Amino acid sequence: MIRIHRANTADTATEHAAGVKPWIVERLDLARMFSVYVYRAARGLPQLGSAALCEAFASATYVSAGPARGIIDIFTSGAIWGKKATADGVQDALLSLVSGTGVTPKVKAPEARRLWSQIAWIQQRIDKVLVSLPADLWSIDQSLMKVCGGAFSAHAKALLMWLFDYDWWCTGASGIMWTAGLLAEKLDVRSCPYCNRQYTFSVVKKGTGDVIRPDFDHFCEKSVHPLLAMSFYNLVPSCTTCNSRLKHRTPFNVIDYLHPHLEGFDNDCVFQLGDSVAGADPLALIEKPETIPLSMCHNLPTTNPKRTRIENNLSEFQLEQFYQGHRDVVAELVLKHRIYTDAFVEGLRHQLPGAKLTDDVVSRILWGNYSQDDNLGKRPLSKLTRDIVRELKGDSIT
Numbered sequence: 001m002i003r004i005h006r007a008n009t010a011d012t013a014t015e016h017a018a019g020v021k022p023w024i025v026e027r028l029d030l031a032r033m034f035s036v037y038v039y040r041a042a043r044g045l046p047q048l049g050s051a052a053l054c055e056a057f058a059s060a061t062y063v064s065a066g067p068a069r070g071i072i073d074i075f076t077s078g079a080i081w082g083k084k085a086t087a088d089g090v091q092d093a094l095l096s097l098v099s100g101t102g103v104t105p106k107v108k109a110p111e112a113r114r115l116w117s118q119i120a121w122i123q124q125r126i127d128k129v130l131v132s133l134p135a136d137l138w139s140i141d142q143s144l145m146k147v148c149g150g151a152f153s154a155h156a157k158a159l160l161m162w163l164f165d166y167d168w169w170c171t172g173a174s175g176i177m178w179t180a181g182l183l184a185e186k187l188d189v190r191s192c193p194y195c196n197r198q199y200t201f202s203v204v205k206k207g208t209g210d211v212i213r214p215d216f217d218h219f220c221e222k223s224v225h226p227l228l229a230m231s232f233y234n235l236v237p238s239c240t241t242c243n244s245r246l247k248h249r250t251p252f253n254v255i256d257y258l259h260p261h262l263e264g265f266d267n268d269c270v271f272q273l274g275d276s277v278a279g280a281d282p283l284a285l286i287e288k289p290e291t292i293p294l295s296m297c298h299n300l301p302t303t304n305p306k307r308t309r310i311e312n313n314l315s316e317f318q319l320e321q322f323y324q325g326h327r328d329v330v331a332e333l334v335l336k337h338r339i340y341t342d343a344f345v346e347g348l349r350h351q352l353p354g355a356k357l358t359d360d361v362v363s364r365i366l367w368g369n370y371s372q373d374d375n376l377g378k379r380p381l382s383k384l385t386r387d388i389v390r391e392l393k394g395d396s397i398t
């Protein structure tokens with residue numbers, strides 16, 4: 001588990017919010033108008049401004065036929081749909097809805113009022129929803145849940161999923177300049193923070209301009225916390241194995257799990273070799289890396305809350321088990337440590353006449369990876385390499 005080290009994360013969060021806000025705000029405005037219509041229909045009250053509602057949908061920049069059908073379905077009986085979700089179909093459905101011809105609202109009046117309150121509450125806090133830090137996001141989500149009576153109703157949940165439609169955003173919705181690919185490019189998280197075993201940087205596909213990017217893990221699962229589906233600090237670039245195979249829908253929070261934007265294992269949990277490696281024949285280890293005793297150790301007292309988070313992350317991502325598969329790398333490190341005498345390293349420093357190699361560059365050449373805390377996220381297996389080399393050299397943890 002590697003903390004995401006970036007100098008300008010807050011700026012990127014602001015940029016992300018500015019990029020996604022236009023289409024989310026548009027949906028909030030339409031949903032607010034729509035909830036009023038449904039409330040009046042459910043109460044049998046005459047509708048006001050029917051034309052304005054239809055016009056608002058017709059002139060929406062981002063809410064095309066598909067998304068429009070989505071919100072109409074949330075509020076009303078699906079029976080209004082006689083044709084596919086085309087722009088004309090949406091207009092027909094809206095007209096029949098606002099004229100009250102044969103349309104049964106699915107949402108009763110009290111629920112329509114609650115949904116209206118929910119929308120208004122979000123409109124006042126949309127910036128906080130999009131850019132707040134992880135612990136604050138959790139509080140915001142809990143506050144909205146209170147507004148909704150302690151739990152999201154099926155309609156409330158469906159509405160939130162429509163408002164913060166992550167899947168629609170990811171599938172390249174037309175007219176959206178700030179895409180998931182662009183966010184991944186800007187973040188440039190080069191290895192999966194959860195496992196540090198896979199590369200996660202993005203590339204632009206030649207010819208199409210599409211960005212081939214890593215997964216975005218929703219730290220707080222979006223099906224349970226749909227309000228946070230588009231929040232910057234809830235989108236963690238990660239490898240598919242960690243996102244879809246391991247973490248998947250496990251309910252994460254910042255109390256029980258490490259959040260990559262806040263903390264990593266750092267020196268509180270390190271890779272460690274068994275004592276038998278010190279006297280072992282390195283060539284024998286190269287031949288049989290499966291004999292190397294490799295573990296992940298932490299020495300935090302039980303009273304330290306980070307200890308629980310570390311243990312939970314180790315377990316959730318099966319890190320100790322996965323890293324047994326990287327013991328061939330460890331065997332090479334043990335062999336290199338035997339080869340790299342002081343004279344060898346000093347000779348290396350003078351291999352490029354006229355160039356002065358820094359300690360960091362020399363270390364990268366020797367061990368094939370980054371070793372400074374801030375750079376561990378740049379390459380897979382960097383923490384494994386750093387910890388094992390430090391143990392082999394007998395360096396103390398600072």
Ligand SMILES: [Zn+2]
Nearest residue numbers: 192195239242
């Ligand atoms: Zn991973």
